Every structure is written in C-alpha cells, then in structure tokens.
Amino acid sequence: MYHMTSMTDPHRGQFRLSMLFNDTRYRSLTYQAIAAIVLALAIWYLGNNLLQNLRTAGLNISFGFLGDPAGYDISQRLVEYDSQSSHARAAIVGILNTLLVSFLACVTATIFGVIAGVLRLSNNWLVSKLMSVYVEIFRNIPVLIWIIIIFTIMTAVMPAPRAFRGDTPEATMLLDMFAFTNRGVYTPGPYFTAPFFANPFLNWVLVLAVLAGSLFATRRVAHWATGVQEQSGVRPTTWYFTLGLWVVPVGLLLLVMGLAWEIPELKGFNFKGGIKIGGALIALWFALSIYTGAFIAENVRAGIQAISKGQTEAAGALGLRPRRTMNLVVLPQALRVIIPPLISHYLNITKNSSLAIAVGYADVTATLGGITLNQTGRAIECVLLLMAFYLTISLLISVGMNFYNKSVKLKER
Amino acid sequence: MADLSFVRSEMLPERAPPANEVGIVKWLRTNLFSTWPNALLTVAAFYVIYLVLAGVLPWLFGGVWTTSSLSECREVLQGDVGGCFSVLTERWNQLIYGFKYPTELYWRPNLALVLLAFAAAPVLFFDLPRKLLLFTAIYPFIAYWLVWGGPIGVPVTAFVGILGAYLVFERFSASNFALGALGGVATAFVLWFIGGYLVDMMASENPLLTPVASRDLGGFMLNLMLGVTCVSLSIPLGIALALGRQSSMPLIKGVCVIFIEFIRGVPLITLLFVASVMLAYFFPPDATVDLFLRVVIMITLFSSAYIAEVIRGGLAALPKGQYEAADSLGLDYPQAMRFIILPQALKISIPGIVNVAVGLFKDTTLVSVISMFDLVGMIRGPILASQEWNGVYWELLGFAALLFFVVCYGISQYSQWLERRLRTDHR
Numbered sequence: 027m028y029h030m031t032s033m034t035d036p037h038r039g040q041f042r043l044s045m046l047f048n049d050t051r052y053r054s055l056t057y058q059a060i061a062a063i064v065l066a067l068a069i070w071y072l073g074n075n076l077l078q079n080l081r082t083a084g085l086n087i088s089f090g091f092l093g094d095p096a097g098y099d100i101s102q103r104l105v106e107y108d109s110q111s112s113h114a115r116a117a118i119v120g121i122l123n124t125l126l127v128s129f130l131a132c133v134t135a136t137i138f139g140v141i142a143g144v145l146r147l148s149n150n151w152l153v154s155k156l157m158s159v160y161v162e163i164f165r166n167i168p169v170l171i172w173i174i175i176i177f178t179i180m181t182a183v184m185p186a187p188r189a190f191r192g193d194t195p196e197a198t199m200l201l202d203m204f205a206f207t208n209r210g211v212y213t214p215g216p217y218f219t220a221p222f223f224a225n226p227f228l229n230w231v232l233v234l235a236v237l238a239g240s241l242f243a244t245r246r247v248a249h250w251a252t253g254v255q256e257q258s259g260v261r262p263t264t265w266y267f268t269l270g271l272w273v274v275p276v277g278l279l280l281l282v283m284g285l286a287w288e289i290p291e292l293k294g295f296n297f298k299g300g301i302k303i304g305g306a307l308i309a310l311w312f313a314l315s316i317y318t319g320a321f322i323a324e325n326v327r328a329g330i331q332a333i334s335k336g337q338t339e340a341a342g343a344l345g346l347r348p349r350r351t352m353n354l355v356v357l358p359q360a361l362r363v364i365i366p367p368l369i370s371h372y373l374n375i376t377k378n379s380s381l382a383i384a385v386g387y388a389d390v391t392a393t394l395g396g397i398t399l400n401q402t403g404r405a406i407e408c409v410l411l412l413m414a415f416y417l418t419i420s421l422l423i424s425v426g427m428n429f430y431n432k433s434v435k436l437k438e439r
Numbered sequence: 440m441a442d443l444s445f446v447r448s449e450m451l452p453e454r455a456p457p458a459n460e461v462g463i464v465k466w467l468r469t470n471l472f473s474t475w476p477n478a479l480l481t482v483a484a485f486y487v488i489y490l491v492l493a494g495v496l497p498w499l500f501g502g503v504w505t506t507s508s509l510s511e512c513r514e515v516l517q518g519d520v521g522g523c524f525s526v527l528t529e530r531w532n533q534l535i536y537g538f539k540y541p542t543e544l545y546w547r548p549n550l551a552l553v554l555l556a557f558a559a560a561p562v563l564f565f566d567l568p569r570k571l572l573l574f575t576a577i578y579p580f581i582a583y584w585l586v587w588g589g590p591i592g593v594p595v596t597a598f599v600g601i602l603g604a605y606l607v608f609e610r611f612s613a614s615n616f617a618l619g620a621l622g623g624v625a626t627a628f629v630l631w632f633i634g635g636y637l638v639d640m641m642a643s644e645n646p647l648l649t650p651v652a653s654r655d656l657g658g659f660m661l662n663l664m665l666g667v668t669c670v671s672l673s674i675p676l677g678i679a680l681a682l683g684r685q686s687s688m689p690l691i692k693g694v695c696v697i698f699i700e701f702i703r704g705v706p707l708i709t710l711l712f713v714a715s716v717m718l719a720y721f722f723p724p725d726a727t728v729d730l731f732l733r734v735v736i737m738i739t740l741f742s743s744a745y746i747a748e749v750i751r752g753g754l755a756a757l758p759k760g761q762y763e764a765a766d767s768l769g770l771d772y773p774q775a776m777r778f779i780i781l782p783q784a785l786k787i788s789i790p791g792i793v794n795v796a797v798g799l800f801k802d803t804t805l806v807s808v809i810s811m812f813d814l815v816g817m818i819r820g821p822i823l824a825s826q827e828w829n830g831v832y833w834e835l836l837g838f839a840a841l842l843f844f845v846v847c848y849g850i851s852q853y854s855q856w857l858e859r860r861l862r863t864d865h866r
Contacts, residue, residue, distance in 0.1 A: 047615070047617060054687065054688045057617075057688060057691070058688050058689075058690040058691065061688075061690055061691055061694070062690060065694065072721045075720070075721050075722060075723055075724070076720050076721055078723075078724050079719070079720045079721075079722075079724055080720065082724060148477075148480070149469075149470070149473065149477070150470065150471060150473075150477045150480050150481060150484075151470035151471060152470075152471055152481050152484045152485070153480050153481070153484050156484050156487070156488070162848060163844065165847075165851075166797070166801075166843065166844045166847035166848045166851065167801070167840045167843050167844050167847070168801035168802070168804045168815075168843055169801070170804045170805060170807070170815060171804065171815060171836060171839055171840050171843065174815070174819065174836060175836050175840070178832045178833075178836065182830070182832055377705070377706035377707075378706065380706040380708045380709065381708065381805070381808075383708070383808055384807075384808055391706070391708060391709070395708075395709065395712055399712075399716065405712075405716035405717050405720075406717055406720065409709060409712050409713055409716065409717050412705075412709050412712070413701075413705045413709050416704060416705045416706055416709065417701065417704040417705055419704075420703070420704035420705075421700075421704065
C-alpha cells in the first residue's frame with residue numbers, strides 16, 4: 027500500500043491506510059467518497075430496475091402524450107377547454123383550479139384564524155372557551171374528513187333545483203339572488219353592458235389596473251401626510267380624500283362600462299345565468315379554511331401573547347393612543363412572529379388542496395394525476411410533472427418568505 | 440366647649456363586600472358582561488351553543504341502535520329526529536378491521552393493540568422501570584407476527600438479525616464508530632440471509648398463526664398501524680437526516696437538504712401516487728412488494744423529512760457551548776452526539792415531534808384516495824355504497840371524526856404534559 031503515499035503531502039510523514047479513517051484531514055473525504063459510491067450504486071440499481079421494468083412492460087419515458095386530445099370534460103374551469111383540448115390544456119385548467127381554491131382558502135382561513143385567535147384572548151370567558159373548542163375540534167380531526175363532511179352537506183342536504191319550482195316551492199332563493207342547490211351555489215354574476223373590450227377578461231384587468239392606481243395614489247397621500255406631520259407636528263385629516271380616491275375612479279369606470287348583474291333563474295330543471303360555484307369547490311374551500319383557520323388562530327394568539335406587556339405600557343407612557351399603540355407598536359412586532367408560520371400554512375393549504383380528488387374537484391392532482399394518468403398510463407411522467415408543479419409553488423413561497431424574513435429581521439448593531 | 444374631635448377606639452368589624460362584587464355575580468360581571476359589546480357577544484355565544492345543542496342532542500339521544508338497515512331505522516323513528524346508529528353496531532367490525540380480515544382472527548390485532556400499550560408505556564412515561572424497554576424492543580416482531588401470521592421464523596429471523604447487529608455495534612463502536620456501524624449492518628444482512636434459507640426450509644404447511652395478506656387489512660386498524668409504524672420508523676431516519684443537514688461534508692449535507700426540501704415541497708398525495716403507481720417500477724422485476732409496504736415506505740420518507748426539520752430546530756436551539764464542551768472533553772463526533780448533543784436536542788424537539796406524529800396520523804386517512812380501505816375508505820366505499828346503509832352520512836362521518844379526535848386530542852394533551860414535565864429551567 028506504500029505506493030499511495032504519492033497522494034499525500036510528502037512532508038507530513040508516511041501515509042497509512044488507517045489515516046483515511048483516523049486522520050481528520052482525510053476522514054471527511056473518505057466518508058464522502060463512501061457516501062458517493064453508495065449513492066451512485068443506489069441510483070444505478072433503481073435506474074436499472076426502472077429500465078428493465080419499462081422494457082418488459084413495453085413502455086418508454088416520453089412527454090408526447092401531453093399534446094394528445096384529453097377526451098374528458100371539466101365542468102369547473104377558468105379558461106377555455108373542451109374534451110378535444112390536449113392533456114397539457116387539461117393540466118393547465120387543473121393548475122388554475124388549484125391556484126383558485128388555494129387563493130380563496132388562504133383568504134378565508136386568514137379571516138377565520140385572525141378572528142378566532144383574537145377572540146380566544148378575549149376577556150369574555152364564554153367566547154374564549156368557545157374559540158378553544160373550535161380550535162381543538164378542527165385541529166384534531168383529519169382535513170379529509172372535514173372535506174367529505176362539507177361535501178356531503180353540499181350534495182345530500184341542499185335541495186335539488188326542482189325544489190325551487192311551483193307556486194309553493196319547498197326551497198326559496200336567498201334574497202331572490204342566491205340559490206343553494208345540491209348542484210352548487212348560484213350567485214349573481216356581474217357583466218358590462220357597454221364594455222371597452224370584446225374580451226370580458228380584459229375589462230376586469232382594466233378595473234384592477236384602476237384599483238392599483240388608487241392604491242398608489244393613496245400611498246402618495248399617506249406619504250404626504252406623514253411629511254406634513256413631521257414638519258408641523260399635526261397630521262392633516264386625509265380619510266375623506268383617501269376614500270374618494272378609492273371609490274370615485276373605479277365607480278366612474280364601472281358606470282361608464284355599464285355594470286349590471288345577471289341573476290340566476292330557474293329554467294327547466296336547472297338554474298341558468300349568474301355564476302355557478304360547484305359543491306366540490308365550496309366543500310374544499312370551506313373545509314381548508316376552517317381547518318387551517320384553527321391552526322392560524324393558534325399562531326395569532328401566540329404572536330399577540332409574545333409581545334410583552336411592557337411594550338404596550340411604554341407606548342402608553344409616550345402618549346400614544348390605544349389605536350396607534352396597536353398599529354405602531356404591537357402589530358409590527360406581533361406580525362414578525364405571526365407571518366412566517368402563516369406563510370407555511372398557506373403552503374399547507376396549497377398542498378392540501380390536492381385532496382380535491384376525493385370530492386371530484388378538477389384540480390391539477392385530479393386532472394393530471396388522476397384522469398390523464400389513468401387514460402394514458404403514463405404514471406411516471408404524470409407524477410413527475412405533478413411533483414414539479416407543487417415543488418415550484420413551494421419554492422416560490424419559501425423564496426418569498428426568506429425575502430420577508432430578511433426585511434423584518436431585527437436591525438441589530 | 441364640647442370636644443368635637445373623634446377618635447375611634449375600637450376596630451370596626453369587617454363588612455361583607457357589595458353583593459355584585461362577590462360570588463357568581465362578580466364572576467358573571469367580569470367574565471361575561473363586563474361591557475356592552477361583551478354582553479352582546481355572550482348572548483350571541485349562548486345562542487350559538489343553543490343552536491348546536493338543539494340540533495345535535497335530539498339526534499344523539501333519539502338514535503336507533505338495533506336495526507339492520509336504514510329503512511328499518513326510518514320505520515322505528517316514524518319521522519322523529521334521531522340518528523341511525525345501528526350502522527355503527529352492525530358494521531362495527533368493518534369499521535375497525537376492514538371487510539376482509541378473517542372474523543375468527545380478530546383477537547390477534549386486539550392482542551397486538553393491548554401489547555402496544557405495554558410497549559409504548561416505557562417510551563411515553565420515563566418513570567417506569569427501564570427494563571420494560573426490552574419488551575418495547577421485541578414488540579414490533581410480536582406485532583408483525585400477530586397481525587400477519589405466517590411462519591414464526593420470519594419475525595424471529597428479523598429479530599435475530601437486528602440483535603446481532605446491535606451486539607456487534609456495541610462491541611466495536613466504543614473504539615471505532617464507523618467500524619461498529621458497518622459491522623452491525625453486515626452482521627444483520629448475513630444473519631437475514633442465513634435466516635431466509637432456514638425459514639424457507641422449515642416452512643410448514645400449517646403455520647401456528649394463519650397468514651393474512653396485507654390487502655386484507657383495513658378500517659381504523661389500518662390507520663393505527665400506518666401511524667404507529669411510520670412514526671416509529673421515521674424518527675431514526677429523521678435524526679440521521681437532521682444530523683446530515685448539519686454536517687460539514689458538502690456531499691452529505693447537499694443530499695440531505697435536497698431530500699428534505701423535495702419531500703416537504705410536495706403533497707403527501709403525490710407521494711402516495713408514487714407508492715401506488717410508480718414505486719413498483721423501481722423494484723427488481725421479479726419482486727412483488729405489496730401496496731401496504733410501499734405506502735409505509737413513502738409515508739415514512741414523508742414524515743422523516745418533517746421530523747428532521749423539527750430536530751434540526753432542536754439542534755440549533757442548543758447553545759454552542761454544549762458542542763464546545765463535548766469537544767473539550769475529547770469526545771469524538773459519534774460520542775458527542777450520543778451522550779451530549781442528541782439527548783438535549785431531542786428533549787427540546789419532543790413537542791414538535793408529537794405534532795408531526797399527530798399530523799401524520801391524521802394524514803393516514805389519505806390512503807383511501809389510492810383505494811386502500813382505511814376507516815374513511817371503508818365508510819365511503821363498502822358501507823355507504825351498500826344497499827342497507829346508503830345515506831347514513833352523519834352517523835358514520837361523526838364516528839370517524841370522534842375516533843380521530845379522541846386519539847389526536849389525547850396525544851396532544853400528553854405532549855403538553857410532557858412539556859411541563861421536561862421543563863428543567865426554574866420558573
């Protein structure tokens with residue numbers, strides 16, 4: 027073994043084989059080399075099995091199937107799609123549906139969570155106990171069971187559309203506008219009588235753009251008010267100005283474009299017109315919201331409790347009013363504790379939305395990982411694409427989270 | 440001139456506090472009706488409680504427990520409000536054991552569950568004698584034999600292999616950890632190889648316990664088995680991954696980071712799809728690995744990534760002085776980890792690990808999506824689809840929710856108790 031000495035530094039004495047394990051200079055390299063060999067062997071073994079199995083089954087790895095016509099219908103869709111569209115198109119419909127239900131659930135879960143978390147700290151004994159019962163019940167029962175329970179309410183308890191018919195119907199529409207049926211919820215849908223663009227989507231983009239402009243303008247106003255306050259010590263009253271900036275431009279736009287509402291009506295055996303929200307979407311949306319809301323409530327409570335009472339008292343001693351104490355002292359510190367777990371709950375909502383497959387909501391797991399997989403038999407490709415999608419989302423969210431964490435990190439000197 | 444000054448010469452008796460400052464009135468005033476909005480909130484809360492109880496109680500107490508189908512329930516109820524709980528009594532065995540596990544063998548999983556209590560006790564409660572851990576060590580093999588049956592040689596061989604590996608590891612690890620670990624693994628494989636031959640040779644036509652196939656497992660038993668197996672397997676794996684992620688060796692660290700982030704980035708359902716449609720491609724062509732084992736592999740990998748993150752938090756929370764103290768005592772890496780770092784880091788991580796365990800136990804219901812008949816799968820599949828019980832939603836779903844609630848709430852209460860017990864700082 028002495029020929030191996032050439033590998034080492036000749037000035038440090040003779041190289042012995044045992045030094046590979048005992049000398050700290052080489053040990054980590056040895057272990058990594060062993061690990062690399064084991065890893066390579068494992069990959070080779072698995073890859074070899076894969077190739078052999080594929081050969082026996084007469085399969086290959088190819089993503090060409092994505093261009094073939096899908097041949098199945100999706101009722102819940104945000105973009106144009108029919109059964110002649112490609113599998114790739116079906117996957118995009120699924121991705122948009124996943125993002126839709128995740129977004130809706132994130133918003134409502136935050137609302138539920140913040141309300142429940144704040145009420146849990148209420149000095150009203152009954153309310154705080156009720157909220158802890160809510161948190162414990164919803165946290166300790168699987169979300170799949172919640173989804174199924176709410177889906178059952180939506181399909182088995184809600185009346186069929188025909189119950190709304192006749193002179194003395196068994197069911198009536200809420201405010202003559204909303205119909206809760208076992209096929210879904212029908213709500214009035216907005217449309218424009220004098221739109222600027224033929225594509226309805228572009229009109230809504232225009233509305234959003236105006237709202238974004240309002241946001242920018244109100245930020246400028248707040249900035250100006252702060253400037254004046256720093257100069258003179260008195261903050262000018264701006265709320266009516268801000269309110270006007272929010273309401274007037276978008277109101278004018280909607281007026282000019284002629285906003286109108288299409289009320290759902292019972293025609294034949296079903297409701298027509300307005301917006302239909304499927305029972306599966308509602309089940310998934312609501313179940314994810316109340317389930318995750320229970321977790322968020324705990325975070326909110328912990329975040330508020332983490333701010334020591336001395337902070338509030340110090341703010342009071344400086345002469346800040348309670349509302350400003352909340353806005354300027356407590357909330358900025360509490361949010362630093364609340365937001366990181368909140369974002370990981372958003373990530374959980376996105377991942378849990380894959381349970382859509384249990385109630386037949388056409389999210390990406392149900393289209394790409396369900397029907398497309400079963401029809402084409404391309405299990406490996408479909409599951410890989412599915413994982414790549416979720417991985418991208420979660421990486422994006424964690425990049426966002428790191429960015430946020432950096433921006434709120436305590437500036438220590 | 441009269442002296443108008445007054446000096447009290449005796450103590451006045453204590454007077455009772457005002458009526459609205461004592462007892463129940465005071466409690467009500469401070470806790471329920473302190474301000475107007477608070478009082479409104481209280482009334483609203485009472486109304487909500489009333490609504491819930493008014494809906495649930497008649498249904499619960501008016502329930503029927505002894506009929507054999509939903510239509511019979513309706514006849515008995517005659518339009519009154521009441522649950523049809525007969526489905527629970529009539530389908531009890533299916534809900535708990537699935538619909539294929541042989542009825543005459545139910546005592547075996549029952550016994551395994553009772554023994555589980557004994558095996559888990561010394562792990563959960565530190566005050567019990569440490570010798571009981573010996574039973575914990577052999578429990579997995581007993582449980583396997585009880586649930587699956589078949590030749591006793593299989594669990595015995597598995598146990599002997601692990602025992603041999605442990606003995607070799609203990610013998611050599613004091614002088615050289617790597618040698619001990621590698622020797623242990625090699626010993627286990629040699630023993631398993633020999634044992635495999637012996638078991639094949641001695642396999643009799645009529646084993647002591649009738650073999651049961653994995654696909655015959657089901658019901659809540661399946662949830663419990665998946666939960667217990669995967670959590671206990673994923674803890675050692677999670678520790679290894681956490682240590683790997685902290686390692687200074689770039690290759691090992693990189694592999695661990697990629698693995699953990701990959702697993703945490705995808706939903707469990709996609710991993711279950713891997714188990715059901717994809718994993719079979721990665722085994723040797725002639726191997727038949729049943730679905731249960733494939734699911735156990737994937738769920739274990741899944742939870743080990745989460746447990747690794749929890750333990751990494753525990754490792755990071757230890758003061759740097761602990762690492763330096765271990766170094767200055769002359770301990771090498773394995774010794775420092777085993778005797779100084781991990782005992783403290785794991786203690787900090789216990790609440791987090793229990794949270795992961797509860798989450799994982801809830802997630803075992805997801806296997807119903809890949810057509811395994813766990814509790815939820817049984818309810819949605821065979822029971823609700825049957826002619827007798829088509830439409831008995833609330834009784835079944837409520838029962839499933841109650842079972843999971845009892846187990847998960849129990850575990851989280853245990854975790855809180857443990858957290859108080861382990862708090863060694865002086866407060």
